[in-house]
Amino acid sequence: LAKTTQPISMDSYEGQEVNITCSHNNIATNDYITWYQQFPSQGPRFIIQGYKTKVTNEVASLFIPADRKSSTLSLPRVSLSDTAVYYCLVEPYSGAGSYQLTFGKGTKLSVIP
Amino acid sequence: NAGVTQTPKFQVLKTGQSMTLQCAQDMNHNSMYWYRQDPGMGLRLIYYSASEGTTDKGEVPNGYNVSRLNKREFSLRLESAAPSQTSVYFCASSHTGTGGYEQYFGPGTRLTVT
Numbered sequence: 001l002a003k004t005t006q007p008i009s010m011d012s013y014e015g016q017e018v019n020i021t022c023s024h025n026n027i028a029t030n031d032y033i034t035w036y037q038q039f040p041s042q043g044p045r046f047i048i049q050g051y052k053t054k055v056t057n058e059v060a061s062l063f064i065p066a067d068r069k070s071s072t073l074s075l076p077r078v079s080l081s082d083t084a085v086y087y088c089l090v091e092p093y094s095g096a097g098s099y100q101l102t103f104g105k106g107t108k109l110s111v112i113p
Numbered sequence: 114n115a116g117v118t119q120t121p122k123f124q125v126l127k128t129g130q131s132m133t134l135q136c137a138q139d140m141n142h143n144s145m146y147w148y149r150q151d152p153g154m155g156l157r158l159i160y161y162s163a164s165e166g167t168t169d170k171g172e173v174p175n176g177y178n179v180s181r182l183n184k185r186e187f188s189l190r191l192e193s194a195a196p197s198q199t200s201v202y203f204c205a206s207s208h209t210g211t212g213g214y215e216q217y218f219g220p221g222t223r224l225t226v227t
Binding site: 034036041042043044045046049087091101102103104105106 | 117146148153154155156157158161171172203205214215216217218219220221
């Protein structure tokens with residue numbers, strides 16, 4: 001299964017746009033890219049998922065280049081409540097190979113007032 | 114609709130004791146998962162169940178057993194607890210099928226083994 005690499009930590013001021021990039025060089029043809037958010041003492045929470053190009057929902061955008069070897073989570077105008085750890089996960093669709101899921105260490109985002 | 118529930122929330126065990134962590138979901142999901150998260154680390158998959166009656170080992174299955182009792186419930190058992198199993202345990206569930214799927218996580222069980 002594709003291994004992911006993310007920055008360990010990032011700082012941002014309130015109101016700024018934050019972009020977190022994840023590399024997944026050996027992503028397979030049928031793999032999806034999913035981002036999760038985790039607050040202290042809570043389970044991860046789904047943010048966004050995509051296969052290629054750009055996906056946008058009410059909280060974030062996900063940019064995936066044509067070669068799909070990386071992806072970028074974009075959080076528009078962050079607030080203090082966005083301080084959390086963000087995980088990039090490469091998942092096979094249809095559940096095949098799911099027993100190999102590994103979240104990695106994630107990116108700790110700190111939003112500064 | 115409670116989502117994914119886990120019991121207990123906290124547990125302290127002595128080395129060698131056994132216990133079962135319970136997980137239940139009410140979203141009619143086929144797939145269920147058990148993860149552990151050590152301080153400052155990401156989540157590592159212990160076991161996975163694609164459907165009732167089936168289970169597969171994940172990255173760190175040693176020292177654990179699981180039971181997919183029915184579609185709703187997936188339990189994790191520590192037969193002889195060790196200090197290295199001190200961790201936060203998360204259960205999750207998801208649909209299985211074509212297309213991507215998202216996992217829904219429970220609140221976690223904080224386990225300390227002394």
